[in-house]
Amino acid sequence: MSTSRLEVVQYPDRSSNFSKSVDLKIGQKTLMTPNFCVRIKNSEELDLLLSVKSRHSPSFLSSYVVRLLDTPRTLYSKIRALSQRSLFGEATEEPFSSSLNRDILFIDPALEYLHYHAENTLPKISSLFFLPKILRDYAQRCIKEKKVREKSDFQKWQDAFYRRFWTDIYEDDSKRTRLIRDIHNLEIKNKTDILIPPVPLITSPHLLNIAILINERSRELARGKRESADYFLLRVDALRKDEIMDRIKQHIENAEDTRLTIFKFKYMNLNSEERTLEKNAYKSLLMELSLLAQHSENKAFMLLEGANQTFPSALTGFDIVSSSFNGDKEDRHTRREHSPFAKWYDPEYMIYRSRDELMQIISNNGNVVPCYCPVCATPSSFLTDDFIEYNRNVKMHYLFSREAEMKEIFEGIKQKTTRMGADKLQRSQLKNLADLVPVQP
Numbered sequence: 001m002s003t004s005r006l007e008v009v010q011y012p013d014r015s016s017n018f019s020k021s022v023d024l025k026i027g028q029k030t031l032m033t034p035n036f037c038v039r040i041k042n043s044e045e046l047d048l049l050l051s052v053k054s055r056h057s058p059s060f061l062s063s064y065v066v067r068l069l070d071t072p073r074t075l076y077s078k079i080r081a082l083s084q085r086s087l088f089g090e091a092t093e094e095p096f097s098s099s100l101n102r103d104i105l106f107i108d109p110a111l112e113y114l115h116y117h118a119e120n121t122l123p124k125i126s127s128l129f130f131l132p133k134i135l136r137d138y139a140q141r142c143i144k145e146k147k148v149r150e151k152s153d154f155q156k157w158q159d160a161f162y163r164r165f166w167t168d169i170y171e172d173d174s175k176r177t178r179l180i181r182d183i184h185n186l187e188i189k190n191k192t193d194i195l196i197p198p199v200p201l202i203t204s205p206h207l208l209n210i211a212i213l214i215n216e217r218s219r220e221l222a223r224g225k226r227e228s229a230d231y232f233l234l235r236v237d238a239l240r241k242d243e244i245m246d247r248i249k250q251h252i253e254n255a256e257d258t259r260l261t262i263f264k265f266k267y268m269n270l271n272s273e274e275r276t277l278e279k280n281a282y283k284s285l286l287m288e289l290s291l292l293a294q295h296s297e298n299k300a301f302m303l304l305e306g307a308n309q310t311f312p313s314a315l316t317g318f319d320i321v322s323s324s325f326n327g328d329k330e331d332r333h334t335r336r337e338h339s340p341f342a343k344w345y346d347p348e349y350m351i352y353r354s355r356d357e358l359m360q361i362i363s364n365n366g367n368v369v370p371c372y373c374p375v376c377a378t379p380s381s382f383l384t385d386d387f388i389e390y391n392r393n394v395k396m397h398y399l400f401s402r403e404a405e406m407k408e409i410f411e412g413i414k415q416k417t418t419r420m421g422a423d424k425l426q427r428s429q430l431k432n433l434a435d436l437v438p439v440q441p
């Protein structure tokens with residue numbers, strides 16, 4: 001197994017004020033930034049990504065992320081086929097194995113679901129036999145209490161239980177080591193390149209201490225074997241809490257051994273008018289990350305569940321940005337989809353359109369889809385009534401759209417101007433995010 005570390009290669013002609021494009025190297029793999037890392041939740045989505053990659057060789061889609069909970073339905077059959085092929089000595093390259101040689105794969109432990117009982121995550125955690133027993137036990141206990149308690153009473157109980165669970169991990173050395181090791185092993189089994197530690201959702205300074213300790217221990221345990229990232233999993237209101245944000249920034253500055261730092265802000269939408277304070281704090285975070293990266297060697301940053309912030313964060317501060325195919329929306333709503341047709345990402349307005357809205361846009365646009373990607377170029381086959389096929393097309397279009405956005409940023413940086421980023425946001429439905437882009441002197 002490779003013991004290589006993540007290297008950041010800087011280029012003088014790929015830097016402009018608060019924006020830059022670097023190469024991230026790990027082992028034989030090189031990823032050019034800004035890079036869009038799509039979150040994949042099943043093997044069909046992975047097949048789509050692999051087919052776009054093998055047919056169109058995009059430059060800025062060289063990574064993807066799978067939540068640990070989604071690994072069985074996303075990666076298991078592919079990994080099994082891989083080992084069978086090598087058993088029979090088959091030498092033919094197939095898309096997944098060539099992707100493993102080229103792309104960077106992340107497995108996100110996503111333990112925020114111990115706190116947010118979104119979708120059906122509790123029963124899922126309790127029933128996935130491969131997960132560490134301590135996590136399954138936690139979920140089982142929550143399910144049991146949920147049945148017998150009133151809603152408000154359950155919430156109170158669950159908050160206390162959550163805190164106790166993590167305090168226990170903090171205080172008990174062997175429990176903590178076992179949890180980190182178990183998660184590392186699962187990530188390695190799923191062919192990850194860079195380990196992501198099992199940290200809590202940070203809702204208080206105490207939980208931040210626990211996250212920092214787990215990050216540090218994870219790096220120690222991975223030393224000499226693999227790269228281990230630092231991971232900060234936050235709620236959007238943490239942006240307003242100086243004691244949390246300052247401590248994280250300080251930690252990044254001092255943690256010389258950390259090469260990749262990952263952030264996830266749950267349910268963040270800074271385009272909303274009510275989020276001005278958080279937006280200013282996020283802007284200062286972006287600027288600080290970009291300064292830190294400029295002044296230190298081998299520091300890179302990644303944003304998970306970027307949602308509306310995906311584009312501006314790729315422009316300043318983050319090297320890798322990620323979102324799911326539907327802009328991380330499934331986490332915000334229950335899965336009561338009114339239409340079987342997925343939403344189409346409008347590359348100009350940077351929001352998602354229902355099929356009806358898209359039809360209206362096309363008819364107002366002289367029967368042309370306002371997009372230059374290979375999928376939208378042939379509306380007759382794209383706009384099929386078969387929703388399975390339509391949804392595949394919409395997802396492929398999404399990948400092409402994000403690739404185009406990353407390329408736009410890359411070109412802007414090379415021309416030493418990121419003004420285009422602010423202009424683009426200004427023209428879109430994400431106007432409020434235009435001031436995340438630093439003004440050029």
Ligand SMILES: [Zn+2]
Nearest residue numbers: 371373376397
């Ligand atoms: Zn398109």
